[in-house]
Amino acid sequence: TQLLEQSPQFLSIQEGENLTVYCNSSSVFSSLQWYRQEPGEGPVLLVTVVTGGEVKKLKRLTFQFGDARKDSSLHITAAQPGDTGLYLCAGARSGGFKTIFGAGTRLFVKA
Amino acid sequence: DTGVSQDPRHKITKRGQNVTFRCDPISEHNRLYWYRQTLGQGPEFLTYFQNEAQLEKSRLLSDRFSAERPKGSFSTLEIQRTEQGDSAMYLCASSFTGKAYEQYFGPGTRLTVT
Numbered sequence: 001t002q003l004l005e006q007s008p009q010f011l012s013i014q015e016g017e018n019l020t021v022y023c024n025s026s027s028v029f030s031s032l033q034w035y036r037q038e039p040g041e042g043p044v045l046l047v048t049v050v051t052g053g054e055v056k057k058l059k060r061l062t063f064q065f066g067d068a069r070k071d072s073s074l075h076i077t078a079a080q081p082g083d084t085g086l087y088l089c090a091g092a093r094s095g096g097f098k099t100i101f102g103a104g105t106r107l108f109v110k111a
Numbered sequence: 112d113t114g115v116s117q118d119p120r121h122k123i124t125k126r127g128q129n130v131t132f133r134c135d136p137i138s139e140h141n142r143l144y145w146y147r148q149t150l151g152q153g154p155e156f157l158t159y160f161q162n163e164a165q166l167e168k169s170r171l172l173s174d175r176f177s178a179e180r181p182k183g184s185f186s187t188l189e190i191q192r193t194e195q196g197d198s199a200m201y202l203c204a205s206s207f208t209g210k211a212y213e214q215y216f217g218p219g220t221r222l223t224v225t
Binding site: 004021031032033035040041042043045048088090092098099100101102103104 | 115126144146150151152154155156159167169202204210211212213214215216217218219
């Protein structure tokens with residue numbers, strides 16, 4: 001059972017389009033991270049959100065943590081081919097050392 | 112410091128052989144993690160060290176798997192009597208205690224068991 005459900009699993013869009021990917025759980029997380037992973041490489045940390053309702057922006061990427069700290073979204077404005085990759089959300093539960101990853105959303109941006 | 116490094120990047124071995132992977136974390140980080148990632152999945156937690164102490168192990172880590180972190184610096188992950196189901200990407204990550212949830216990953220070791 002995946003504690004963090006990511007949707008969609010796969011997304012193929014044209015350059016310039018906007019998109020949103022989701023990360024949902026029935027569990028509360030003390031923090032949630034978003035990573036991007038390219039083929040044959042390790043995940044690269046993009047952002048951490050820790051407060052319910054928090055919004056963080058990283059250039060064209062906007063990350064939001066749900067008020068109840070059970071879900072998160074990543075919105076990309078005007079997607080570019082360089083945004084292509086596997087987007088992973090990961091959560092740490094309060095008092096635990098283990099980070100749980102979702103299965104990821106594979107994004108392909110066509111030029 | 113150039114980040115977390117892993118060696119080798121790729122390993123092909125025959126079923127039944129033993130393999131060992133090495134991870135060198137970011138030097139200031141005292142926490143080190145091992146994950147396994149298979150195609151189409153996110154990384155799955157295997158084990159975690161704080162300094163030289165192994166504090167948590169996943170049920171995924173069967174008795175054929177052993178990890179060490181002597182002197183709290185680099186770490187090794189050994190798989191004995193490899194099976195085809197062990198084929199995966201093995202990822203290492205490190206972090207500060209104060210921001211343990213922000214993990215910095217190495218490039219991984221891709222293991223193929225034939």
